[in-house]
Amino acid sequence: MNPLDLDEFKRQGYKMIDFLTDYYRNVANYPVLSQVEPNYLRKRLPDSAPFDPQPIEAILQDVQQHIIPGISHWLSPNYFAYFPSSVSTAGFLGEMLSTGLGxxxxxxxxxxxxxxxxxxxxxxxxxxxxxxxxxxxxxxxxxxxxxxxxxxxxxxxxxxxxxxxxxxxxxxxxxxxxxxxxxxxxxxxxxxxxxxxxxxxxxxxxxxxxxxxxxxxxxxxxxxxxxxxxxxxxxxxxxxxxxxxxxxxxxxxxxxxxxxxxxxxxxxxxxxxxxxxxxxxxxxxxxxxxxxxxxxxxxxxxxxxxxxxxxxxxxxxxxxxxxxxxxxxxxxxxxxxxxxxxxxxxxxxxxxxKFNALKLWMVLRSYGIGNLRNYLRNHVKMAITFEEHVKLDNRFEIFTPRTFSLVCFRLKPSTIAHQLSNGTKAHKYGNDEYVKIVNKVNKELLELINGSGKVYMTHAFVAGAFVLRCAIGATLTEEKHVIMMWKLVQDKANFLLGNKLLKAPSLA
Amino acid sequence: MNPLDLDEFKRQGYKMIDFLTDYYRNVANYPVLSQVEPNYLRKRLPDSAPFDPQPIEAILQDVQQHIIPGISHWLSPNYFAYFPSSVSTAGFLGEMLSTGLGxxxxxxxxxxxxxxxxxxxxxxxxxxxxxxxxxxxxxxxxxxxxxxxxxxxxxxxxxxxxxxxxxxxxxxxxxxxxxxxxxxxxxxxxxxxxxxxxxxxxxxxxxxxxxxxxxxxxxxxxxxxxxxxxxxxxxxxxxxxxxxxxxxxxxxxxxxxxxxxxxxxxxxxxxxxxxxxxxxxxxxxxxxxxxxxxxxxxxxxxxxxxxxxxxxxxxxxxxxxxxxxxxxxxxxxxxxxxxxxxxxxxxxxxxxxKFNALKLWMVLRSYGIGNLRNYLRNHVKMAITFEEHVKLDNRFEIFTPRTFSLVCFRLKPSTIAHQLSNGTKAHKYGNDEYVKIVNKVNKELLELINGSGKVYMTHAFVAGAFVLRCAIGATLTEEKHVIMMWKLVQDKANFLLGNKLLKAPSLA
The missing domain is CATH 3.40.640.10 (Type I PLP-dependent aspartate aminotransferase-like (Major domain))
Structure with missing residues (x-):
């Protein structure tokens, strides 16, 4: 009847550390972008709060079974969407300490x-x-x-x-x-x-x-x-x-x-x-x-x-x-x-x-400025690697010059024009209509990529163009994940450019 | 060079759980209200961030040595200030999970x-x-x-x-x-x-x-x-x-x-x-x-x-x-x-x-509505106990009727008048001046209580009166802490009412 029983705090605290360690170990295997439908969770959970207490084991089982499928895995090494939600052991411990001290x-x-x-x-x-x-x-x-x-x-x-x-x-x-x-x-x-x-x-x-x-x-x-x-x-x-x-x-x-x-x-x-x-x-x-x-x-x-x-x-x-x-x-x-x-x-x-400073202080001390610089440089290096791959595939273009670890790219309009000309006549499309098609094809490419569950990227819409954004910076991302991601992009582009749908584009 | 190395995450995570368990075990022994002077910490910490990494052991040692003395212990069972900063194992785990999932x-x-x-x-x-x-x-x-x-x-x-x-x-x-x-x-x-x-x-x-x-x-x-x-x-x-x-x-x-x-x-x-x-x-x-x-x-x-x-x-x-x-x-x-x-x-x-709902969901499930009601009722019960003690000591008054687990009380004006009449003449003070004295004495009482480091309470200033607030609700507070706190209040009142300072009050 004590909500801060010390033996239970320790036992359950260890259990949560174990749970998260396992989560990180497996996170690369989950679909990065959650594939659930709206209201999936209401169908699975009870209508009202329980009157009686439930053990941590049951709760963690529900997290695994009902919550994990419904999250997009921001910490996956295959997460390249928005900007990263950066984490580290030190940052996590700092938040624990702040939360624990209350x-x-x-x-x-x-x-x-x-x-x-x-x-x-x-x-x-x-x-x-x-x-x-x-x-x-x-x-x-x-x-x-x-x-x-x-x-x-x-x-x-x-x-x-x-x-x-x-x-x-x-x-x-x-x-x-x-x-x-x-x-x-x-x-x-x-x-x-x-x-x-x-x-x-x-x-x-x-x-x-x-x-x-x-x-x-x-x-x-x-x-x-x-x-x-x-x-x-x-x-x-x-x-x-x-x-x-x-x-x-x-x-x-x-x-x-x-x-x-x-x-x-x-x-x-x-x-x-x-x-x-x-x-x-x-x-x-x-x-x-x-x-x-x-x-x-x-x-x-x-x-x-x-x-x-x-x-x-x-x-x-x-x-x-x-x-x-x-x-x-x-x-x-x-x-x-x-x-x-x-x-x-x-x-x-x-x-x-809260005691906000603890986690930032712990990050600075646990890694030191020297390592922190290197971590950031490593992300930029991976972005350069990705950028170089994109440049080597002349169906694609880098849309805006890369400065940090974000790469904005898309299938070139000329690639799409070329592809279209195999089926219907590209020249029959007026300029505005053509821009819409180029955007639509790139949007389809992104949907194919994210629909695979293997990686997650998002888009930008700038100067009238739909552009794919690849933001590198998730803590667990290594070069091999970037290479895998690029291969997936190419595969999906191959599929899309060879697809009949593209040959008869609909603007609906 | 990996800021989310899984072995280290687990090792350091356990270490933090141990640290917090020890903290809770000892928290009743710390001065509840921190007794440090402004700028104490700048004198103890370096001027700039470290270039090289430092081990978690060194960081936790600094927390113990430099941070703990500088915090007021909101989670102490002897904390009765403001309103409580409520915690529980489930609430803590929920925040861990939310932080960990990122x-x-x-x-x-x-x-x-x-x-x-x-x-x-x-x-x-x-x-x-x-x-x-x-x-x-x-x-x-x-x-x-x-x-x-x-x-x-x-x-x-x-x-x-x-x-x-x-x-x-x-x-x-x-x-x-x-x-x-x-x-x-x-x-x-x-x-x-x-x-x-x-x-x-x-x-x-x-x-x-x-x-x-x-x-x-x-x-x-x-x-x-x-x-x-x-x-x-x-x-x-x-x-x-x-x-x-x-x-x-x-x-x-x-x-x-x-x-x-x-x-x-x-x-x-x-x-x-x-x-x-x-x-x-x-x-x-x-x-x-x-x-x-x-x-x-x-x-x-x-x-x-x-x-x-x-x-x-x-x-x-x-x-x-x-x-x-x-x-x-x-x-x-x-x-x-x-x-x-x-x-x-x-x-x-x-x-x-953040994934805000996890901790509230875990609190509701871990304790159940039945227990949660009982925890709250138990705090109210302790407040009633305290209120009854105050009422039995007729030097004090309950300032406003208690409704929940906050008790507002003070030394009665008549107590102070009586005490003053032993030295200088109480009747020589005009009404406004007298109100100020009553407030000053109650403020001194609060300062004595908090200065002891043994409990921490705060004040309210309502209808021109300085009133002591005793807010019961820290998770670790039990009836014995309330009894100890009341004895301390009485001790300090004894000291104050017998003190020469009171006999020649200064309104400076």
Whole structure:
């Protein structure tokens, strides 16, 4: 009758470690993309919670039998979808420790170590990224661990909003304008909605394939000038280093040069690519970061830190605390009253927070910066290998230049045209119709690949093109998995290009 | 060089289980409230991240030596502060499993089981709370697991805001008014700030000790009428069942009767007390819930589910999804396109989310509803024991009637007056000054209690009074800990009341 009986805790804890070890051992054998139908689980589980207790053995059996078939295996070595959900033994142990200690670190006094370790680790990591001193606590800036980039964007957006509204008046909220490229993550659109920014004032500036989908400072300037002319108030720019679709890189320095003339807050979202910047050879991609107001990346994407772990640095923490702090009486304490300490509740959306820093600290210590760089480089190397294979098969093309460990590719339009001309006449299709066919064939290719259950990739839709995305970075992926994956892609392409369906394409 | 080597995962995983088992075994011996000074940890840890890897043994040694002294032990059986951070073996294992699987469940297709188990468990729990069918998926409502109540309030506030703005026009955002009592958690103030609600339009209606700090429907109505008269637009009421300070209970039914006449969205925040409503004898406190729009409680507070786990139910999920959904191309998929499935990303602030349901599912199954009710009743029973002890010592008073497992008490003003009259003359103090002295003495009592390191309690400041809060609910707390705690309170009161300091109080 004790829900924290120590003998049971130990026995069941070992059992869960064994379960997960077995899971990792077998994970390559599961269909990477779950093949279940909607509502499969309601049919299998009871209608209501049990009145009586059930043993862990029965629960784990149900996990194996009913849950595992319904998950897509983000940790499979054959997982190449979205961006990776990065894990490691150290990241896992850190989360265990944080969960086990049950500390709620909303302010310093609630558990000083939770706050202090976080500030230390954020300085450590800031230094490894060569962020300017102004982003470190030693330079009057500082870092915080949030759950996701959505939160980092919302917090900085609200900070920027309050800053500008304090100058122009609260009633001007409907005049505020947010800028980004059309490649920017939907997190910005969502954060702007939540923060009460008029949706028509979220300006997604068009990018082009010819400039690798980077946001053009010139386009930014002309958009701003039109807005200013219309009596609107520019206040926030979200620049991205490593966009979701193609890892495009917005030029931070030149964008800041434009933005700063209008007092615009610049946030850099480097959710995926930020971690690579601990390697000197990749640091160049965040050049100009000394000019921005805030910078974030997700350690849970490509830094071996289990979900959730988003690292956000700001130059002026008071921008965050001015807009996000509350100080109800029940939280009053001497350390906060005398402003000797950081109270992270005022750097984030929520009050409660776990002991977030443990897992990142354990990742940094368990592997060391030297190995972490090598792990990342190894993923990039595998991406280069894949890219080279794609280039050697001239039915395919690399759609945008690879920079990190994401490769965007597709069957060339000419391949499809050639194939079509064997059956129906390719020239009878008008241009728009032809683009649709090319997209449809590539979509079919992706569906064949994922339908095999052997690998999982996702797509991007950029400049009107449906493109396959191969994101390398799952912790268990080795070169042999990449080779196997490429062979599968070729097999499915062989099948598709030889398929009758293609010879009489339907656009329905 | 493999960050997920299976032998190491198993070896280190066992080691962490052992570490936590030892921690729980010893946790009662640590000072509950950490006694470190600000910046203690920077002095102990290196300035930068290590280049070379370090073994788990060294890391755990540092945890023991440097981290443990800097945490306040929320899981100590002698922890009576704030509200409990509830844990259990099942909750811990569920978080391990979720962390270990590394699934990102932003939409159904990303991992169907993550979404489906969540919807099933929310229906299970909704039924145990006797929520009306309209809050269950079977009744066209539904539930979602968020991290904290702050998120539940922000999401529902944004949903309500968009609903009203779609009727009155986006430019009216500065006219929108939020209602709550002056006892409502600061989460509301913060959510309103983030959502762009004008802070002067967040109306915290005064409550009184004589009515146990419950929000009066009459006061709500008169406040609304004044606002409407001033051209403002009422749109959101946050009612609380179990306030942070004293577990006051706002009368849901009568408040809804007022609110509904003005089309106001009613959210019920039952962060702490909601879990008790699985016991039939406590269900009465959420009577009227059938009239509200949304209801939330934190399973990580008093439901044995490790952080973070906030349960939110809404009657009309489309209110959430209309205001929070984005559907970028990279997330498009057949199941979402055809609206056959739930995509929880559209029910929350962020895109990414863990496999949240596992831990709550494991708690419900491992203990069963029968035991869970008994655990909660046992906490209430211990609170009653404590309350009885306090009542027997007539130097003390119970400040507000106890309802759940929180007891609010203090040294009686008359006790302090009596003591003062031994030295200086009590009657020379004017009323305000006297109130300050009473508060100061009670604050000193709390400081003595917490300074002992033997227990940890926090305070509330209500109706001008500084009150000690004893919140019972840490998983390891047994009656013997409560008895020990009460003896300590008495000892410290003896010391304080016999102390010279009290005889010449300074109000500095």
């Amino acid at each position: 500390v709620v670190g909303f302010n310093w006094v609630a558990s000083p170590a939770a706050t202090e370790l976080e500030s230390i680790v954020m300085d450590w990591l800031g230094k490894e990224l060569s962020l300017p001193e102004t982003f470190l606590f030693s330079g009057k800036g500082g870092g915080v661990l949030l759950n996701t980039t959505c939160e980092a964007i919302l917090c900085t957006l609200v900070a920027a909003r309050e800053k500008v509204l304090s100058q122009v008046g609260k009633d001007k909220i409907n005049k505020l304008v947010v800028y980004a490229s059309d490649q920017t993550h939907s997190a910005l659109e969502k954060a702007a909605k939540i923060a009460g920014i008029n949706p028509k004032n979220v300006h997604a500036i068009k990018t082009k394939k010819s400039t690798s989908f980077a946001l053009s400072p010139k386009s930014l300037l002309s958009t701003i000038l039109i807005d200013v002319g219309n009596g609107l108030i520019p206040f926030f720019l979200c620049a991205t280093v490593g966009t979701t679709a193609t890892t495009a890189i917005d030029p931070i320095g030149p964008l800041c040069s434009v933005a700063k003339n209008f007092g615009i807050w610049v946030h850099v979202d480097a959710a995926y690519a930020g971690s690579a910047c601990i390697c000197p050879e990749f640091r160049i991609f965040i050049d100009g970061v000394e000019e921005v107001n805030s910078f974030s990346f997700n350690a849970h994407k490509w830094f071996f830190t289990n979900l959730c772990c988003c690292c956000l640095w700001v130059k002026d923490p008071s921008d965050l605390t001015n807009s996000l702090s509350t100080y109800p009486h029940f939280l009053r304490n001497k350390a906060s009253d005398t402003k000797q300490v950081i109270d992270y509740k005022d750097w984030q959306i929520t009050l409660s927070r | 699934v990102v469940g932003f939409n159904w297709v990303a991992s169907p089981a993550a979404t489906e188990l969540e919807s099933i468990v929310m229906d299970w729990l909704g039924k145990e709370l006797s929520l009306p069918e309209t809050f269950l998926f079977s009744g066209k409502g539904g539930g979602v697991l968020l991290n904290t109540t702050c998120e539940a309030i922000l999401c529902t506030l944004v949903a309500a805001r968009e609903k009203v703005l779609s009727q009155v026009g986006k430019d009216k955002i500065n006219k929108l008014v939020v209602y709550a009592s002056d006892q409502t958690h600061s989460a509301l103030e913060k959510a309103a700030k983030i959502a762009g609600i004008n802070p002067k339009n967040v109306h915290a209606i005064k409550t009184k000790k004589s009515t146990s700090f419950a929000l009066s429907p009459k006061s709500l109505l008169s406040t609304i009428l004044i606002d409407v008269g001033n051209g403002l637009i009422p749109f959101f009421l946050c009612a609380t069942v179990g306030t942070t300070a004293t577990t006051a209970i706002d009368p849901i039914g009568p408040l809804c009767s007022v609110a509904k006449n003005f089309g106001i969205w009613v959210h019920v925040d039952a962060a702490y007390a909601g879990s008790a409503c699985i016991c039939p004898e406590f269900r009465i406190f959420i009577d009227g819930v059938e009239e509200v729009n949304s209801f939330s409680f934190n399973a990580h507070k008093w439901f044995f589910t490790n952080l973070c786990c906030c349960c939110l139910w809404v009657k009309d999920p489309s209110d959430l999804t209309n205001s929070l959904s984005t559907y970028p191309h990279f997330l498009r998929n057949k199941a979402s396109d055809t609206k056959q499935v739930i995509d929880y990303k559209d029910w929350q602030i962020t895109l990414s989310r």
